Amino acid sequence: MFKKFTNGCVYVMNRYLPDPFLFAIILTIITFLGGMVLTAQTPLQMLLNWAGAKGFWGLLAFSMQMVLVLVLGSAMAQAQVFKNLLSKIAKTAKTPARGIMITAFVAVIACWINWGFGLVIGALLAREIAKEVKGIDYRLLIASAYSGFVVWHGGISGSIPLKVANEGALSAVAPDIFDKTFTISTSQTIFSPMNLFISGIIIFGLPFVCKAMMPDKEHTVEVDPSKLIDEQAITEDVSKFTPADKLERSKIMWVITLVLGFAYIIYNFTKVGLNLSLDFVNFIFMFVGILLHGNLRRYIDAITEAASSSAGIILQFPFYAGIMGMMTGMNPETGISLAGVISTTFVNISTETTFPLFTFLSAGIVNFFVPSGGGQWAVQAPIMMPAGSLIGVDPAKTAMAISWGDAWTNMIQPFWALPALGIAGLSAKDIMGYCVITLLFTGVIITAGFLIF
Template sequence: MFKKFTNGCVRVVNRWLPDPFLFAIILTIVVFIGAMIGTQQTPMALVDAWGNDKGFWGLLSFSMQMALVLVLGSAMASAKVCKRVLGAIASLAKDKKSAILITTFVSTVCCWLNWGFGLIAGALLAKEIARRVRDVDYPLLIASAYSGFVIWHAGLSGSIPLQLSSTTEILGVAYQAPTTATILHPMNLIMCLVILVLMPFVNYAMHPDAAHTIVVDPALLVDEEEKSYVVDTPAAKIEHNKILWVITLVLGFAYIVYYFVNNGFNLGLNIVNMIFMFLGILLHGDLRKYVDAIGEAASGAAGILLQFPFYAGIMGLMVAANSDGVSLASIIANFFTNISNNVTFPMLTFLSAGIVNFFVPSGGGQWAVQAPIVMPAATEMGIDYGRAAMAIAWGDQWTNMIQPFWALPALGIAGLSARNVMGYLVIVLLFTGVVACLGFLGWAMFF
């Protein structure tokens, strides 16, 4: 019965889900119409909100960061040393079951520690495991690698709880909650642990039978022969100069150490990319080799560069407010807030955040949209700020499972399209949604 339902989801997604770029276009049209009806704004006002610097071009910095996550992570993984480490972990997978279990478990742990690292590490590990376990369903293996991303915002790099750990002003009111009330709260840890333990088995239960298994295309696993270099000109000698290599490494790692000394173990996206870059330079052992590795990895970033501006435009439409301060995002959030009480409030906030995240797939954007609604309501109902904020954070991460936006880096590494994996991720969405709903009800009743 379970596999029939899973196979049905896979068939529907394969048949109906368009390319992620076309998906972004369709979402744009839907949100445009919804905003026009819901907020009574003129079409030109919404066109402006979609196309201006805060809309279509509002994620330029973030787009570059995400492109670098993919490119720098892939380039680092192409170094011999990194391949050996990934190979050692992948060698633990002996059959289809262990392949899915190991990939899901490792990816989930890595994403909880840091989402940028986990997003890339999971995809790279899955690809390495596919080399060894050739009868595993490759789309399910990549979906398993991405599924770990479903707890990123409940982990150590969660942007909402980290922002709330210091005093944050919302509509002139100061809010603050320590990480012991958010990331490290017992209920948050229990919810993460349940997903960490059970999700690998949920993923394996979806594995199709031999007749419907899609094995990896061997072409995706072929490594190009290691390039040989002839150092016979002054230019070539400069490119392969070890002194320049050492100076570059000293400069980069000096700043990385300085950063952690001054900021503690606070892994932002920029410092993760810097670590990826200088570890890549170190592991390749040569500046010229690293330049070539970056060139080979860069083609995988095409989807990010094309699609992220359109998602930024969608966010612009979602938060575009009329003269009364009403936006489409606030209409959705207010609806769930108005029908809740102090027990159901976090759970319904979680569900509303999941809906909003589908159109505003950014933790920072999610907080900007919902915090002005949720946090004052939490004050009025006497609900802990940490619990209210984590409801937004869990909703933000939840619908990432069926939103191609965040899957693009992993899909670029895997050589797959969104429709190949989204059918399986629908099941992950349903499973984690049940865990979160029960978890927030338990948080209200027992803590």
């Protein structure tokens, strides 16, 4: 019965889920019309929200960060040393079932530690396992790698729990309720019994759920071998090198570059510990990649090859920025935004017991249109944090409800899957049927966590 349901989800997604770019266009149209109907804004106002300063080009910096996550992570993985390491891990997967479980477990652990790292490592490991294990469904393998991303906002790189641990973060969204010194410690959010319960069950349960989704031989889709072909190392004729060629391969230039990079990496670790920003993760990817490739020329070639897979991010992120602009754009007369309408609707039907659950569900809906942790906080915190306090809900629980809602529906929102899909050479519809099952499984666990605690 479970496999039939899974196969049904896979069939529906394969048949009806459009390309992620068209998905972004559909969301744009829905948001545009929803803003006019629910907030009484004019078409011109919605157009300006979409294309204005806080709209279409509002995610340029973040878009570049995501391009670098994909390109730098892929370039690092092209180094022979890294390939050998992933290959050794992949060789422990002797059967398709074990390959699926190892991929899911490594990905979910890595994403709990740091989402940027986990997003790339899971997909790279999946590729290596596909090379080693015959008869494994490549779509499920990549879906298992991406499914680990569902825990990111409950992990130690979660942007909202880290944000509320800083002075001024809460007073900025609810100055009438929180003073500038009020903070929420990570012991109350990331390391709270409720969050550890949710995270723990997902981390240890996800590999078994992914294994249970394995299709029979009739429905198994193995990888196209052409997707796994790596560039072969080219034997270089040193005698024909020009002075410029020699400079590009100079060990002195390579060492100087590495000294600068790793000096800062060591310094930053002493200052922030494991609180790794996305910029710092990319910094690590870059200099570890330079180290593993052995000289700057090989690294340049690896970056050039990896960059071709970033097209989806470059194309789609401006449209999501426009959607965010329309979601947060307010009617100048009433001060109402579309995101505010959604959040307030859930607040109005909540009690002290159900408020965290409804906050989680509303965050999951908003995440379709604002698929960014920082954007999610900016949209929902001014409504949910003061409302929760007035109802009598612990602010830490409200913050984590927003966090988990933001992470949860990423399973069926192609936005965050783009880096993994770029590495894998697949489209969103190939994996989203399996991700629906992950969504349902984790939804039950997260809901139980908020109701039990």
